[in-house]
Amino acid sequence: MNLSISLGNLWLKNPIIIASGVFSIDSAPYFPLPDIGAVITKTITPLPREGNPSPRLWETTGGLMNSIGLQNVGLKRFIDEELPRYLELSLPIIVSISGEKEDDFPQMAEKLKDKGVSGLELNLSCPNVERGGMHFGKDAEVVKRIVREVKRASSLWVMPKLTPQAPDIVETAQAGREGGADAVSLVNTFLAMALDIKTRSSRLGTLMGGLSGPAIKPIALRMVYEVAKAVRIPVVGCGGIMTAEDALEFIIAGASAVELGTVCLLNPSVPSEILKGIKEFLREEHIGDIRQLIGSLKTSNNG
Amino acid sequence: MRGPQKAKVVEKSFIGEDVFILKLLQPFIAEECRPGQFVNVRCSPLYEPLLRRPLSIFDVDREKGEFSLLIRIVGKGTKLLSQHKEGDELDLLGPLGSAFPYNQYKNPLLIAGGIGIAPLYFLAKTVDHPTIIFGAKNKKELYTLEELREFATVLVFTEDGSEGEKGMATSKLHRLILKHDSVFACGPLGMLREVVRIAKEAEVPSFISLEERMACGFGACLGCAVKTIKGYKMLCKDGPVMRGEEVML
Ligand SMILES: Cc1cc2nc3c(=O)[nH]c(=O)nc-3n(C[C@H](O)[C@H](O)[C@H](O)COP(=O)(O)OP(=O)(O)OC[C@H]3O[C@@H](n4cnc5c(N)ncnc54)[C@H](O)[C@@H]3O)c2cc1C
Numbered sequence: 001m002n003l004s005i006s007l008g009n010l011w012l013k014n015p016i017i018i019a020s021g022v023f024s025i026d027s028a029p030y031f032p033l034p035d036i037g038a039v040i041t042k043t044i045t046p047l048p049r050e051g052n053p054s055p056r057l058w059e060t061t062g063g064l065m066n067s068i069g070l071q072n073v074g075l076k077r078f079i080d081e082e083l084p085r086y087l088e089l090s091l092p093i094i095v096s097i098s099g100e101k102e103d104d105f106p107q108m109a110e111k112l113k114d115k116g117v118s119g120l121e122l123n124l125s126c127p128n129v130e131r132g133g134m135h136f137g138k139d140a141e142v143v144k145r146i147v148r149e150v151k152r153a154s155s156l157w158v159m160p161k162l163t164p165q166a167p168d169i170v171e172t173a174q175a176g177r178e179g180g181a182d183a184v185s186l187v188n189t190f191l192a193m194a195l196d197i198k199t200r201s202s203r204l205g206t207l208m209g210g211l212s213g214p215a216i217k218p219i220a221l222r223m224v225y226e227v228a229k230a231v232r233i234p235v236v237g238c239g240g241i242m243t244a245e246d247a248l249e250f251i252i253a254g255a256s257a258v259e260l261g262t263v264c265l266l267n268p269s270v271p272s273e274i275l276k277g278i279k280e281f282l283r284e285e286h287i288g289d290i291r292q293l294i295g296s297l298k299t300s301n302n303g
Numbered sequence: 304m305r306g307p308q309k310a311k312v313v314e315k316s317f318i319g320e321d322v323f324i325l326k327l328l329q330p331f332i333a334e335e336c337r338p339g340q341f342v343n344v345r346c347s348p349l350y351e352p353l354l355r356r357p358l359s360i361f362d363v364d365r366e367k368g369e370f371s372l373l374i375r376i377v378g379k380g381t382k383l384l385s386q387h388k389e390g391d392e393l394d395l396l397g398p399l400g401s402a403f404p405y406n407q408y409k410n411p412l413l414i415a416g417g418i419g420i421a422p423l424y425f426l427a428k429t430v431d432h433p434t435i436i437f438g439a440k441n442k443k444e445l446y447t448l449e450e451l452r453e454f455a456t457v458l459v460f461t462e463d464g465s466e467g468e469k470g471m472a473t474s475k476l477h478r479l480i481l482k483h484d485s486v487f488a489c490g491p492l493g494m495l496r497e498v499v500r501i502a503k504e505a506e507v508p509s510f511i512s513l514e515e516r517m518a519c520g521f522g523a524c525l526g527c528a529v530k531t532i533k534g535y536k537m538l539c540k541d542g543p544v545m546r547g548e549e550v551m552l
């Protein structure tokens with residue numbers, strides 16, 4: 001049985017990727033590394049960021065809101081102190097990068113180009129920062145420009161991560177492809193609010209946060225389907241995946257691989273469980289190669 | 304790999320209207336845990352509620368491979384936990400977080416407020432000749448006081464005077480603290496603020512067990528930030544026991 005997939009010229013032994021923001025190098029011992037296809041780092045920015053005030057988390061029905069605010073040690077310390085430890089995990093490491101200015105992206109790519117990383121995910125979709133982040137990802141022209149400049153600055157594999165806040169996510173995905181992206185990933189969190197009626201204030205330290213988890217899965221799945229149908233580069237699906245069945249739905253809808261986010265926080269062993277479930281499904285369905293399943297959705301009965 | 308563990312419920316006993324003790328069989332955690340550490344518990348086999356709930360380790364029996372949690376029902380997660388029966392299996396991560404640095408001090412003063420007794424009970428059982436100030440609203444909320452008295456010197460304060468002295472746990476702290484080289488505390492935020500203030504004045508180091516909303520509990524999500532004089536720290540990894548002088552309460 002073949003579980004390996006290719007995202008352009010990036011080969012993964014299986015389609016399970018750990019999403020940005022739910023893994024840290026010190027938490028690696030909690031994860032079943034041999035069952036993971038690739039790890040995406042927490043988003044790194046040019047300079048260190050201390051993140052947003054607490055509370056940074058709020059649980060909703062079937063969901064999690066967060067307002068972490070891209071807390072990270074900055075590119076220099078990341079390269080000097082964390083990256084060598086990531087590379088020791090013997091897994092493809094995809095570094096998630098973001099910035100406040102468009103120029104930040106190619107400059108970071110330049111500094112990462114010969115450091116042994118397997119590729120870059122461009123976080124054009126974080127809802128928790130005032131400048132950059134999601135604001136880039138809402139504008140297709142900006143997405144195209146950033147991807148193009150990153151591709152110029154380095155020969156690294158590049159995957160923009162799209163925001164569901166974009167007016168037309170298919171258009172931003174197209175723009176990413178036109179800029180030269182090797183793949184696209186979607187979705188990042190949905191901008192959301194929760195209030196405390198007694199204090200009449202936000203439940204989070206910030207007014208809004210990003211919603212993730214099972215609550216967003218049906219919308220994320222629809223978006224992945226639309227993008228995969230329209231755009232001719234590999235799509236990595238993300239949003240509310242909890243089980244093997246969820247992961248398989250994304251693959252059937254057109255995703256070549258999936259990212260696991262929130263679920264890893266609840267159960268870091270979940271990559272093994274999902275991998276096992278996928279294998280069982282392929283066996284039962286007599287499918288020898290997971291690639292046969294990608295985009296295999298039947299729509300003939302749906303008009 | 305340090306992933307989730309299964310634990311068997313050995314006993315569940317209510318010790319108040321909304322407070323119960325859950326005794327669990329889990330030899331790895333029982334062996335490894337230190338006072339102040341916590342476990343992150345899945346409240347139902349479904350993902351509802353979505354997140355695990357952090358709970359301090361309250362007591363340990365290493366020989367039997369058992370440990371206990373002291374839990375107050377405040378919402379749906381703790382309510383679900385209270386419905387478990389003997390023989391049920393729980394899924395938990397742990398032991399997590401930092402411990403009280405009890406072996407670095409000779410003569411610590413322990414202070415607990417209400418349900419904050421949970422980690423301090425384990426600590427009191429661990430140190431030699433413990434002295435503990437135990438404060439609560441009333442007699443009913445002095446959970447496990449009788450058991451505690453069997454192995455610790457307990458100074459009791461209640462707000463309504465229904466047991467011990469009338470007053471707050473911190474009412475006499477400025478005098479009591481003078482005989483000690485450190486303070487270890489857990490309780491409501493107001494109490495912890497007072498503990499830190501008084502300890503600073505007396506120039507005695509204080510260590511307090513704090514609470515913050517958590518998701519992972521193992522340092523991955525950066526969700527449980529607490530502000531300290533050295534910037535944000537993660538309560539689940541750098542805490543829950545933090546140096547009183549460092550946190551900005
Ligand atoms: C390190 C740590 C150790 C803890 N140890 C214990 C313990 O030993 N015994 C015990 O009874 N409780 C302990 N708690 C608190 C416990 O985690 C919460 O009471 C529990 O998560 C509430 O879950 P719930 O689903 O029942 O309530 P929810 O339905 O989530 O919430 C009900 C109410 O409780 C409040 N609440 C929820 N979570 C917390 C929290 N983490 N801190 C403060 N308020 C909260 C909510 O704001 C709400 O008002 C600890 C918390 C931490 C962070």
Ligand SMILES: Cc1cc2nc3c(=O)[nH]c(=O)nc-3n(C[C@H](O)[C@H](O)[C@H](O)COP(=O)(O)O)c2cc1C
Nearest residue numbers: 019020021043123187188212213239240261262524
């Ligand atoms: C606590 C937390 C932190 C996150 N941090 C980042 C981040 O730094 N960069 C990023 O691109 N996405 C981040 N995300 C978004 C996830 O990678 C993912 O896109 C989103 O949560 C939806 O997937 P899920 O429902 O599986 O969690 C974060 C999500 C959570 C819950």
Ligand code: FES
Nearest residue numbers: 518520522525539
């Ligand atoms: S709860 Fe996730 S880092 Fe502390």
